Amino acid sequence: MSRFLATLFVLAAVFAHANEPQLRLPAEDAILSSRHWLLLRQLEENVVSQNRWAQATAANELLLRAGDSSWVRFAAYSLGVDEATKRSPLSYELRQTYAQRAVTLLATSRKALPQPWSCAQLQAYIIVSNDLLQQEAPNSEPPNDAASALLAWLACGGGPHQPAQVADSYRDYLSLAEGPRRDYLMNKLDFFRTLELD
Amino acid sequence: MMLLTRRFLWQLLDWRGLLFPAVLFLAAAQLSSNHTLGTQSLGDYLALASLAPIWLIYRACDLSHQRLHAQGWADEEVLRSPTKRLPLSEFLAACLALLLLLTLAGAAKSISTPTSTDSPQLSYRALPFQPTDEGHLLRAQTWPNGSQLFLTLHWANLPDPAATISHPDFGSLRPGEMLKINPKLIPANDDGYWVFDFHKIGLSDDQSAPKLATDMSRMAIPRPKGPLVLPLSLLRMAAFFLPLLAAALALVRHTSIRPLLATASTLIFGWMTTWPALDSPASASPIARFVWSASQALPDLSGLLTLGHDWELQYGTTPLSDLLLWLIVFGGIGLVSLLQPRRRPKS
Numbered sequence: 001m002s003r004f005l006a007t008l009f010v011l012a013a014v015f016a017h018a019n020e021p022q023l024r025l026p027a028e029d030a031i032l033s034s035r036h037w038l039l040l041r042q043l044e045e046n047v048v049s050q051n052r053w054a055q056a057t058a059a060n061e062l063l064l065r066a067g068d069s070s071w072v073r074f075a076a077y078s079l080g081v082d083e084a085t086k087r088s089p090l091s092y093e094l095r096q097t098y099a100q101r102a103v104t105l106l107a108t109s110r111k112a113l114p115q116p117w118s119c120a121q122l123q124a125y126i127i128v129s130n131d132l133l134q135q136e137a138p139n140s141e142p143p144n145d146a147a148s149a150l151l152a153w154l155a156c157g158g159g160p161h162q163p164a165q166v167a168d169s170y171r172d173y174l175s176l177a178e179g180p181r182r183d184y185l186m187n188k189l190d191f192f193r194t195l196e197l198d
Numbered sequence: 199m200m201l202l203t204r205r206f207l208w209q210l211l212d213w214r215g216l217l218f219p220a221v222l223f224l225a226a227a228q229l230s231s232n233h234t235l236g237t238q239s240l241g242d243y244l245a246l247a248s249l250a251p252i253w254l255i256y257r258a259c260d261l262s263h264q265r266l267h268a269q270g271w272a273d274e275e276v277l278r279s280p281t282k283r284l285p286l287s288e289f290l291a292a293c294l295a296l297l298l299l300l301t302l303a304g305a306a307k308s309i310s311t312p313t314s315t316d317s318p319q320l321s322y323r324a325l326p327f328q329p330t331d332e333g334h335l336l337r338a339q340t341w342p343n344g345s346q347l348f349l350t351l352h353w354a355n356l357p358d359p360a361a362t363i364s365h366p367d368f369g370s371l372r373p374g375e376m377l378k379i380n381p382k383l384i385p386a387n388d389d390g391y392w393v394f395d396f397h398k399i400g401l402s403d404d405q406s407a408p409k410l411a412t413d414m415s416r417m418a419i420p421r422p423k424g425p426l427v428l429p430l431s432l433l434r435m436a437a438f439f440l441p442l443l444a445a446a447l448a449l450v451r452h453t454s455i456r457p458l459l460a461t462a463s464t465l466i467f468g469w470m471t472t473w474p475a476l477d478s479p480a481s482a483s484p485i486a487r488f489v490w491s492a493s494q495a496l497p498d499l500s501g502l503l504t505l506g507h508d509w510e511l512q513y514g515t516t517p518l519s520d521l522l523l524w525l526i527v528f529g530g531i532g533l534v535s536l537l538q539p540r541r542r543p544k545s
Contacts, residue, residue: 016489019486022477036242114321152411156350156376156411156414174355
């Protein structure tokens with residue numbers, strides 16, 4: 001009887017875990033930590049071999065599976081700035097693809113990133129500096145993704161420990177009417193275009 | 199008694215009993231090292247080091263099971279003598295072995311990777327907000343001392359963007375600055391949730407109320423630092439495993455279940471005390487809800503078992519009352535049942 005009850009208890013816990021992975025089982029943390037380390041090894045191999053695409057994939061997996069976000073920004077920067085900018089010897093199409101991948105990586109991982117404010121700024125920078133989305137409508141308003149990323153960055157004052165200038169910019173933005181607000185963001189994004197984030 | 203304890207201790211920590219923990223601690227220290235290509239996380243080290251007590255519980259159960267059922271082992275006549283307190287000596291020896299192993303774990307970590315000072319002071323965590331009609335909900339829970347909630351608000355229109363707006367629950371709000379709140383000062387509603395409703399700011403136009411940007415809001419947790427963090431973590435781990443050790447030995451002694459099953463069921467019971475609240479209980483399966491509800495009746499021990507990449511979330515969060523309840527009541531039940539005379543099977 002006791003053997004049956006103990007088995008039933010173990011099976012119930014395993015079923016509960018299978019349905020709700022949030023409920024941890026013994027030794028699960030050790031397995032996850034080992035996996036964290038293996039993913040780091042894989043990522044470092046990609047960094048050394050300069051396989052940027054695989055680096056971005058591994059960084060995203062590290063974030064999702066191990067909660068380690070430090071590599072996402074680095075991977076996005078490598079793809080969207082190191083590889084995709086006009087100085088790169090790669091073809092235009094490949095550079096655009098790399099930049100788009102970097103933006104997607106930052107946009108999709110924003111919810112899980114510990115410090116999303118710094119990534120929002122980088123996202124806006126990559127979009128603007130690589131002329132993404134403007135291909136479809138060259139004379140259009142500032143790209144929506146870039147504008148919303150920039151606005152998100154301004155709204156949090158650039159992060160919790162940033163100087164007050166970013167917060168002032170957001171208040172300046174709020175004090176404007178609807179039309180001038182777009183111009184204001186456009187000016188800010190144009191400023192990003194002139195930056196060299198090296 | 200001393201003889202019994204000593205013999206069981208040597209049996210537990212013979213070369214087979216020590217080889218696995220020694221290799222484990224060295225590998226874990228390298229894996230979590232700051233100087234090699236490690237994860238640089240003490241939580242990862244503790245996660246791997248926690249395998250040693252698990253291994254010890256299984257080994258103690260296995261040896262105890264062998265003594266109960268096998269014939270011809272060393273000092274059998276002495277140890278089977280009814281005048282000797284065999285179960286208590288086994289428990290004491292296993293306790294000593296646990297403390298020795300955890301001391302070894304601390305030493306291995308301290309020697310291989312001296313405490314680093316280069317990691318950031320704060321760790322930021324995303325929060326599972328739930329949007330509702332009355333605002334955003336967040337399940338109220340205990341956060342480590344010094345934690346701060348950083349909320350980003352999106353404003354649409356404001357009569358005077360430079361002004362400071364007062365909120366009855368959260369104090370002053372300034373556009374463009376993150377709202378900083380001490381989570382201990384937020385009252386929870388009857389369902390155990392914190393409600394973030396920003397329509398209460400007293401502006402005449404309802405459209406002017408800010409919206410909470412959940413993807414840009416985080417909890418900042420101070421990263422535990424100092425020479426006492428590792429020993430305290432290991433001591434808490436010992437406090438977590440001691441009642442389980444008594445329970446596992448009692449199960450093996452009084453029931454006919456195998457050591458592996460006794461270890462597994464005892465450990466799962468213990469791990470249930472660290473289960474977090476379900477983010478969305480309604481969407482969980484019935485069995486998950488049932489087992490989770492059962493776990494809510496246990497004391498919250500997540501602060502004793504701070505493992506993995508999010509270890510600082512739980513560091514030092516277990517209330518003293520829960521710790522005492524665990525040690526005295528649950529440990530006491532395990533110990534008393536262990537010391538009960540064993541029922542002989544009918545022949």
